[in-house]
């Protein structure tokens with residue numbers, strides 16, 4: 001018999017092709033009349049098109065979202081939202097833009113909608129990461145959960161294959177850690193397995209044919225499920241390592257996840273038998289860590305932290321930070337062993 005607690009999500013999810021055209025109705029259903037559309041500078045065109053769709057319900061655009069949600073950008077966005085009397089924010093983009101929406105919501109209480117365009121999954125979580133200067137803080141705040149997420153597969157076709165791959169591996173990391181999460185429940189485990197199947201099946205096709213609608217839909221579907229896992233159960237060593245590497249060395253988010261994941265799977269494998277069995281159904285072979293390493297390599301993902309800009313001298317410091325502050329992991333976190341796998345990940349060696 002299993003004893004468990006399952007947390008449901010309040011977020012309404014609309015999924016399909018052309019679904020962005022439902023945005024005005026979704027805003028209306030929330031009673032929103034002045035929606036501020038957010039994006040990065042790169043996606044300003046998409047923000048403008050979304051504001052056009054909203055018509056009279058648009059309160060303009062704010063297109064300065066930046067990686068790691070810097071508080072100075074948030075402060076400008078909050079004052080812009082107040083000046084235009086926004087009654088909601090809508091993020092069009094990946095985790096950086098959705099992070100800005102959450103940071104605004106945390107300060108103003110405004111409801112949020114999103115049109116996600118990567119596989120990072122932030123739109124399904126109550127997690128808010130912010131940076132002030134060089135320090136990044138991460139909090140779980142139920143009040144930053146989005147009200148409505150509209151997944152429109154058409155918007156993901158422009159995501160370049162190389163970014164699609166690392167973003168997809170970032171999503172797979174949420175699913176892998178959900179399989180062995182301390183507070184996992186049967187629904188989270190089902191979602192994690194389904195997410196892994198969808199992503200492993202679709203990413204090779206996305207690389208070959210970036211505008212293949214079916215493959216893009218499967219990848220986005222997997223990303224939604226994986227993001228839901230991230231939002232509902234606790235993460236462990238993998239997310240801790242990536243957080244440390246991003247914070248200490250400014251390494252890029254999705255690429256770091258792509259390099260680290262096979263090494264953490266290898267580390268946790270002896271203590272996470274059921275998770276490894278499920279992972280092997282998706283990535284056949286007797287060693288899921290090596291199977292994932294080969295899979296990522298075939299997709300052209302980065303395999304070495306040194307190629308992402310991490311100095312070799314940082315391995316020791318990273319190992320120290322990873323073992324600092326206790327947190328749950330299926331296998332106790334041992335500094336010497338962490339240092340050893342970080343050295344392999346730094347050099348691009350097999351896990």
Ligand code: NAD
Nearest residue numbers: 040042068094095096117118120122125127156158159253
């Ligand atoms: P991102 O949002 O930084 O996007 C990367 C780049 O790709 C940006 O320039 C963006 O404009 C561009 N882009 C996005 N979608 C595109 C598309 N369809 N076509 C063309 N260009 C596109 O990257 P990300 O990996 O989605 O997000 C990373 C950030 O999200 C990190 O700061 C990370 O910490 C955060 N994150 C937070 C959570 C959470 O739950 N809070 C979860 C995952 C990631």
